[in-house]
Amino acid sequence: MIFLVVPAVLSRAPGRGYRGAMLYVLGGGLLALAAFLGFRFVRRGLPPSPNACAKCGKTRVKLAEEDDDYWLEEGQRREEHLGTGDFDVWWCAPCEDVIVVRNARFQPTVATCEKCRGVMTPEILETVRAASFQHGGELKVQLSCGHCGFSERFMRYTPRFSRPAS
Structure with a gap:
């Protein structure tokens, strides 16, 4: 198949001769080979x-x-x-x-349990301070694991409101 393509490509390189056309053919072949090997390398990691x-x-x-x-x-x-x-x-x-x-x-975009590597679900226990235009908010959050029942509590801070640009 390549032998059928090469003469057609070689005849389409006016002014450059066979050498310029041959570089295009070799470059295209190397590019195809690199793409094939690159796909196999990437696929191996999946x-x-x-x-x-x-x-x-x-x-x-x-x-x-x-x-x-x-x-x-x-x-x-x-x-x-x-x-x-x-x-x-x-x-x-x-x-x-x-x-x-x-x-x-x-x-899930939640945390992973440090005990069993299960998925922990967040639950907001209390809003300590609501966000406003002057200050951010504070929340008490608890993460609970569905696998082993492990839970963890911490504070999460939210950004203050921003005024719309007029």
Whole structure:
């Protein structure tokens, strides 16, 4: 296929001769090779797809939400019930193997529990000082873990209101 392309490219380089056209062909080939190798390098760092079974290579099936609770750990079930996490369960029928994957579209923006690495949900306990145009606000916040029940309290400060530009 390349031999068919090269003569066409070589004949389209008026005034530069074969050398200039050959540099374009070699440069394009090197660029394509670099893109291919770069994609493979980047792909190597990504997690494997849950669709293909690592043991037998067959395609896995994603279980329905009502069927996946059996395969979830207690803490994962609690996270789904609280709404702080969503897990997908992928089943391979030939191997009778299952994997549990946190749903990537549901990435919580809350903290991770220092005891069990579960997801902690924030709860505002009290507004100590409301924000105004003169000063920022203060809130008492508690983070609670859905897995192990660990909780942590701290103060969070909010910015003061800004006046609209006229």
